[in-house]
Amino acid sequence: MSDAAEPGSREVIDRELTMSRAMVEAIAHEMETDDEVFYMGEDVADYGGIFDSTQGLLEEFGRDRVMDVPISETAYLGAAVGAAQAGMRPIAELMFVDFFGVAMDQIYNQLAKNTYMSGGSVNVPLVLTAAVGGTYNDAAQHSQTLYGTFAHLPGMKVVVPSTAYDAKGLLHNAIRDDDPVVYLFHKRLMGIGWMPAPDGPKTPVPETDYTIPFGKADVKREGADVTVVTLGLHVHRALEAAESLAADGIDAEVIDLRTLVPLDVDTVVESVRKTGKLVVVDEDYRSFGLTGEIVASVADADLDALDAVERVAVPDVPIPYARPLEDEVIPGVEDVERAVREVR
Missing domain, CATH: 3.40.50.970 (Thiamin diphosphate (ThDP)-binding fold, Pyr/PP domains)
Known part of the structure; x- marks a missing residue:
């Protein structure tokens, strides 16, 4: 919760x-x-x-x-x-x-x-x-x-x-x-x-009203080996990948940003200082987007903490109609797993 x-x-x-x-x-x-x-x-x-x-x-x-x-x-x-x-x-x-x-x-x-x-x-x-x-x-x-x-x-x-x-x-x-x-x-x-x-x-979900502050990311799964940062649908794909990776002894921490503006860089940097490895997963396009911004923000804050980085995002192409092609360009659980193994 x-x-x-x-x-x-x-x-x-x-x-x-x-x-x-x-x-x-x-x-x-x-x-x-x-x-x-x-x-x-x-x-x-x-x-x-x-x-x-x-x-x-x-x-x-x-x-x-x-x-x-x-x-x-x-x-x-x-x-x-x-x-x-x-x-x-x-x-x-x-x-x-x-x-x-x-x-x-x-x-x-x-x-x-x-x-x-x-x-x-x-x-x-x-x-x-x-x-x-x-x-x-x-x-x-x-x-x-x-x-x-x-x-x-x-x-x-x-x-x-x-x-x-x-x-x-x-x-x-x-x-x-x-x-x-x-x-x-x-x-x-x-x-x-x-x-x-x-x-x-x-x-x-409580019946009563409550607020969640903007600019406060949520660690959906704690881990010690790799930091996976994402949002929306890919929080769940990252969590599924983390469970699969755990069977191989790889302990992934999954951070749900929840808001992009304001952006909670502190929570991400704190995690990277612990793990040294960063994977950013996004369903938006790779260029000029979230993945690059998160990597740059961590590097600005503490470059020495960052040992390895992988970005997983949609390539710079229109989203295809055909199901096999759409599956190819939108990151799946296997893509997240592969990226984590690369930095590990």
């Missing part, structure tokens, strides 16, 4: 939620306690979100607060930015993160910069949610993660949960934040019927 509030009551032991249900529970609580919170996006009302991100919210809160929008990301994200600046707390969903390109001005030049450009006279308390990731053969325009695209530009916090417990606590924190937060959920982790999740994302 993570390091945030842990009530310790029987509800934590007896109740497990999928990641999608944990997210909906957080949203519902925030909507109940603050009338300025509302949700907007494509197919989020009647359909409940194609990845169950809003399932049941329409029935509870009605169409004034759970809004289907036309297929115009430019229009509705611009409207969400305006609503946030006017004092509301919108949650705006991109059905697929890949679609951000048609609203790049609203995200990059308005959402991220308006607080700075106004000299701090306005806040933009908007949560931009988006489904990320592949592994289900939806080709190059529906399967990217693009974490680094948002993390690269100053002005937005970037959150990537890997479990139901983390998803709820991080979403509570995101909605209450007075700055823009990009909240990226991996489709494969949501626990929807037509896309089975791996073991791990479904976790005990």
Whole structure:
């Protein structure tokens, strides 16, 4: 269990939620306690979100607060930015993160910069949610993660949960934040019927509200030999690889970053000082992305602690449609194992 509030009551032991249900529970609580919170996006009302991100919210809160929008990301994200600046707390969903390109001005030049450009006279308390990731053969325009695209530009916090417990606590924190937060959920982790999740994302989740602070990574598995740093779906692939490696006497520590902005470099450096070996695993592209940033950050902080490094990421190619090709480019458990053995 993570390091945030842990009530310790029987509800934590007896109740497990999928990641999608944990997210909906957080949203519902925030909507109940603050009338300025509302949700907007494509197919989020009647359909409940194609990845169950809003399932049941329409029935509870009605169409004034759970809004289907036309297929115009430019229009509705611009409207969400305006609503946030006017004092509301919108949650705006991109059905697929890949679609951000048609609203790049609203995200990059308005959402991220308006607080700075106004000299701090306005806040933009908007949560931009988006489904990320592949592994289900939806080709190059529906399967990217693009974490680094948002993390690269100053002005937005970037959150990537890997479990139901983390998803709820991080979403509570995101909605209450007075700055823009990009909240990226991996489709494969949501626990929807037509896309089975791996073991791990479904976790005990308290019924009460709680927050997980941004910029605080979570050590999901302690180990002494190699530090594996990752996030989202690949937390679970790294944990599976670590269990397999343990049979060969290799003890891997798995760190879930949980947020890219702010980035918890200290936890990673502390682990590398113990292990001396660093493997960074990412479903984003290899070049100019998370893997290089983590390696550079550790080297900046303590180069002498770093004996060996491996990066595991998507090569710089569009995500293929064909299943064998997609499996080839998206890192799997075997790729993580291989990288750990290389540095070991």
